[in-house]
Each structure stands twice: as C-alpha cells, then as structure tokens.
Amino acid sequence: xxxxxARLAGLALPYYLVDRAALRARIRDMRGAFERxxxxxxxxxxxxxxxxxxxxxxxxxxGAWAEVVSELEYALALRLRVxxxxxxxxxxxxxxxxxxxxxAGGSLVHIDGLEEAERIAAIVRRHPAADPxxxxxxxxxxxxxxxxxxxxxxxxxxxxxxxxxxxxxxxxVEVTGLHAHLATKQRSAAHFEGVATALGEAAxxxxxxxxxxxxxxxxxxxxxAGGAGRAYPSFDEYADVIHGALARSSxxxxxxxLLVEPGMAMVxxxxxxxxxxxxxxxxxxxxxxxxxxxxxxxxxxxxxxNLPTRVYDAEGRPKxxxxxxxxxxGYTCMDDDYIAIDQALPHLERGDRVEIDHVGAYTAVFxxxxxxxxxxxxxxxxxxxxxDLPEQRFEDFFAGFRFEEEAP
Numbered sequence: 337x338x339x340x341x342a343r344l345a346g347l348a349l350p351y352y353l354v355d356r357a358a359l360r361a362r363i364r365d366m367r368g369a370f371e372r373x374x375x376x377x378x379x380x381x382x383x384x385x386x387x388x389x390x391x392x393x394x395x396x397x398x399g400a401w402a403e404v405v406s407e408l409e410y411a412l413a414l415r416l417r418v419x420x421x422x423x424x425x426x427x428x429x430x431x432x433x434x435x436x437x438x439x440a441g442g443s444l445v446h447i448d449g450l451e452e453a454e455r456i457a458a459i460v461r462r463h464p465a466a467d468p469x470x471x472x473x474x475x476x477x478x479x480x481x482x483x484x485x486x487x488x489x490x491x492x493x494x495x496x497x498x499x500x501x502x503x504x505x506x507x508x509v510e511v512t513g514l515h516a517h518l519a520t521k522q523r524s525a526a527h528f529e530g531v532a533t534a535l536g537e538a539a540x541x542x543x544x545x546x547x548x549x550x551x552x553x554x555x556x557x558x559x560x561a562g563g564a565g566r567a568y569p570s571f572d573e574y575a576d577v578i579h580g581a582l583a584r585s586s587x588x589x590x591x592x593x594l595l596v597e598p599g600m601a602m603v604x605x606x607x608x609x610x611x612x613x614x615x616x617x618x619x620x621x622x623x624x625x626x627x628x629x630x631x632x633x634x635x636x637x638x639x640x641x642n643l644p645t646r647v648y649d650a651e652g653r654p655k656x657x658x659x660x661x662x663x664x665x666g667y668t669c670m671d672d673d674y675i676a677i678d679q680a681l682p683h684l685e686r687g688d689r690v691e692i693d694h695v696g697a698y699t700a701v702f703x704x705x706x707x708x709x710x711x712x713x714x715x716x717x718x719x720x721x722x723x724d725l726p727e728q729r730f731e732d733f734f735a736g737f738r739f740e741e742e743a744p
Contacts, residue, residue, distance in 0.1 A: 340719050345652030347714065349689065350611035350628050352700060354715035354724070356394045358606040362558070363398045366598060369571035373579040376593035380424045382554050383409040385599030385697050386607065390715040390724045392416055395602065403554075403597045407434045410443075424551070424595065426473070426515065428490060435459055439468040444549070446471045446515040448490060453500045457507035464508075471513025471549065472500055474538045479527065480520055488518050497541050510546060514538050517553025517597065525569040528552060529577040536585025544588050551595035552578055558601040571601075600697040607696030609634055609711075613688040614667075623662035625684045630666030631673050633711065634695050636702035642676040643694050650687035657682055664690070668707050709733040 344353070363379060370377050380401035383392070387409065393416065396402070402413035405427030413423050420441030425434075428448045435452075436459055438445050447453050447470060460466055473491035481487070492500055501511050516531050516538075531552050539547055557568025582589040611629040618624070631638065645664075647655045659680040666673040675692070684690075703710065709728035714721060 338719075340716065340721060341652065343721050344610075344716075345648070345689075347610075348712065348727070350609065350633070351712040351714055351727075352388075352695070353608050353610055354388060354390050354696075354713065355606045355608075356390060356715050356717040359391065359394050359603065360398060362602055362606065363395055363400060363598075366556075366571045366596070366601065367399070370575045370594065370596060372572075373575045374590060374594040376591070378422075378549075378593060378595045380422075380551075380595055380597050381602060382597050382599030383412065384701060385554075386603045386699070386701060387412060388607075388700065388713055388715075388724060389416065390713070390722070391603055391607075391696075401595075407431065410434060410438065421469075424597070426517070426597075432459065436463070439463075439466055439470075442467070442469055444469045444471060444513060446473045446513070446551070447492070447500060448473050449492060450496060450500055450503065453503045457503050457509060460507045460509050468509055469513070470504060470509055470511055471515050471551065472497060472511055472538070472542065474514055474516045474534055476516055476518045476531065476534055478518065478520075479530070480522075491516065494538060494541060497538060501542060511542055512547060513549040513551060513595075514542065514547060515551035515553065515595075517551075517555065519555035523555055523557035523568050525573045525577045527555070528574055529581045532578045532581035533585065536582055536589060539585065539589060544586055547589075547592055549593040549595055550582065550589060551597065554597035554599050554601075556596070556598050556601040558604065568601075603696035605694045605696065607694075607699070609692045609695045609699070611690050611692070613684050613686055613690060615686060616662075616684050623660055623684075625662050625664050625681075625690075626667070627664055627675065627690055628667060629675065629692075629711075630668045630708070631670075631675055632666070632668065632703050632706060633699060634666075634675050634692055635699070637698055638672075640677075642679045643692050645676065645679065645681060645693070646691045647682045647684065648689040648691070649685075650689070652689065655682040655688065660684065705733060 367379050378401050380403035381395040382403045401422040402418045403424045404410045420443050423443040425438045425443050425445045475491035475493045476488050514535050516535050520527050611627045613625050615626040660683050661678050661680055663677050664675040712727040713725040715724050
C-alpha cells in the first residue's frame with residue numbers, strides 16, 4: 337500500500353474524490369483533437385456539470401473558458417478570477433442586472449429568445465459606451481423527441497433570426513456569434529454533424545461575414561477503459577464531423593473561432609464516490625447491501641447503468657475471490673434508491689469500503705439537501721491529497737434558516 341493509499345484509507349467516509357491529473361490529461365486530449373482541425377478554438381467548460389473548485393481550477397489552468405448558465409455560476413467564475421472576456425453566458429433566464437454585468441465585462445452572451453434581445457437592446461441604449469459581445473442560440477429539432485419534445489425548448493427558430501438581428505441592430509448591437517446545444521443519450525458524431533449543419537444554415541441567414549464565433553455546445557461523450565457500457569466517438573471523430581459539416585456550409589466558417597462546451601466528457605470518470613457498507617441482508621432471494629450513500633449522491637439522473645465499482649475491506653485491502661450478485665441501495669427512505677442492481681461484486685460485509693467510479697457529472701450539483709448533508713470532497717494530484725470541502729455539519733445544512741419564531 338502506497339503512502340497515498342494509506343492516507344485515502346484513513347479518510348472518514350463517505351467522500352467524493354477528484355483526480356486532477358486525469359482531468360488535466362482529458363482536457364489536453366480534447367483540445368488537441370480540435371486544434372488539429374480548427375485554427376481558432378476555445379474550450380469553455382460547462383460549470384453546471386460539476387463546479388467543485390478543484391475541477392474548475394484545473395480546467396482553467398489548462399486554458400479553458402467558463403460556460404455558465406446562471407448568475408451564481410457567473411459569480412463563481414469571477415471568484416476564480418476567470419477574465420470576463422473568457423466567460424460564455426448561456427441559459428434561458430438572465431436578469432437585467434446579470435446582463436448588464438456580463439455585457440459591460442465583454443463576456444459572450446448567447447440570447448435565448450426575442451424578449452431577451454429586446455432587453456439587451458434596451459440595456460445598451462442606457463449604456464451607449466458598451467461594446468457588447470452577443471450571439472444567438474439556434475433552436476434545434478430533437479432527434480429523440482416527439483410531441484412537445486420534437487424540438488428543443490431553447491433558442492430561436494431559424495425564421496426568428498432576422499427579427500433578433502434587427503432588434504439588436506436598432507440599438508447598434510452587432511450579432512457576432514451563433515450557438516446551439518442539444519444533449520442526447522447517444523452523444524453520437526452524427527448528432528454533432530446535425531448541430532454544425534444547422535449552425536451553417538443559420539450563419540447564412542445572419543451573415544457569415546459578421547460572425548466571429550461558432551459554438552456547437554456540449555453533449556460530448558467519452559469512453560474510458562472499463563466504462564459503464566456505452567461506447568462514444570473519440571474527440572478526433574467529433575472534431576472531424578463538425579469541421580466537415582461547417583466546411584460544407586461555407587469554408588469561411590471553419591476560420592471562425594470554434595467554441596465547444598464539454599462537461600460530462602471532461603469530468604465523468606475523473607471523480608469517484610467512496611462509501612461504506614452499513615448492512616447486508618437477504619430479502620426474497622436477493623443480496624442487498626446498504627451503503628452510506630444514495631442514488632442522489634451517485635446517479636441523480638436515474639440512469640440504469642451499474643457503475644464500475646471496487647471493494648476493499650475495513651483495513652483498505654482490495655477484496656477479490658468469488659463474486660456475489662447483489663443490489664447496492666442507499667440511506668434514503670425511497671423505494672427507488674438503488675445505486676446498482678444485480679451487480680457482481682466480491683462478498684460484502686459491514687465495514688467494507690466501496691469505491692464507485694464515473695460519478696463526476698451531475699452528481700454533487702444535483703444532490704438535494706435531503707436526509708443527509710453534502711459529503712466531503714477531496715482531490716488528488718499525483719501523490720498530493722487535498723481537502724476541498726469538509727463534510728457538511730448541522731450548522732452548514734441549516735445555515736440561514738430561522739429557528740426561533742419572531743415576535744409579531
């Protein structure tokens with residue numbers, strides 16, 4: 337057992353563990369793939385996927401921009417000293433105050449609808465010295481949707497682009513970018529080909545010459561060794577189809593700055609959740625292991641995959657030997673709190689340590705304050721171990737609530 341392994345074995349459970357070296361290698365891999373095809377590139381990391389400061393510090397140290405969708409996330413980017421001109425502000429709701437701040441700072445604001453275009457025009461009229469960077473989000477059909485989900489609920493349909501351009505132009509605002517984002521379960525190369533093709537059509541309507549950036553959004557997949565049952569394209573394959581689709585629309589488009597907004601592909605498998613077996617019982621012929629974690633801390637999106645899992649005894653020694661098919665269940669009182677179903681694992685006992693991989697995307701950011709507070713967050717970088725967030729205590733959990741009734 338290495339010194340780092342011994343220190344990890346001594347940590348209080350449960351906790352999240354971020355591998356910063358793996359994250360650093362991942363963003364370099366993605367950036368390299370796209371830079372081989374696009375002369376101008378910005379990787380704008382999706383804050384909403386995971387905003388542990390250790391994650392954000394790592395991606396920004398590698399040159400990534402910030403992609404934010406709320407005032408809270410914008411403030412977080414500023415706290416981390418991200419230059420305002422390297423912040424992409426997306427999202428369907430932006431207050432006037434948030435828009436004023438972002439526009440004044442030179443952040444790239446992607447407009448979600450005509451009303452937002454009118455509000456930006458009014459803001460710029462009040463602040464004529466501003467030199468805003470504004471793009472339009474393009475609405476897309478949803479390849480997996482039907483009925484009310486046949487189209488994405490975000491962005492402007494192609495027929496509304498001219499109107500948005502006119503509203504902004506009347507206030508002296510030039511549209512300089514286009515954006516589209518649509519996450520699918522498949523995360524296929526063909527999906528990104530469709531996104532890039534739609535942006536090419538929109539560029540012709542808006543005017544290619546006025547554009548300085550094309551943003552194809554996020555929704556990229558990544559398939560690490562030992563992945564959880566899904567095979568996604570490589571970053572090179574994604575870059576190839578996006579380049580090809582834009583070039584077919586107009587060779588000039590591949591000379592614009594390309595923005596990509598990865599989230600899951602950056603962090604999914606660089607974070608693991610480490611917890612403890614609290615009880616093992618037999619019910620209806622099934623082995624059920626209760627762990628100090630929940631579906632909320634491991635997979636709050638409720639996907640049905642059993643994630644790669646390792647088991648150690650109470651002293652931190654890896655367990656092997658004959659496997660047992662079991663269900664991992666959590667601490668909540670919800671019947672659907674199944675972390676894994678019919679997963680083959682070594683024989684489990686109370687006190688065993690369970691490490692569940694691929695929990696970096698949409699876990700801690702989705703976790704509600706339900707029954708248990710937030711577990712600790714640690715990060716490793718080579719042999720260095722750091723505490724990012726202590727386990728939340730009662731005072732943290734209920735901070736801001738009033739417990740004493742106020743006098744009338």
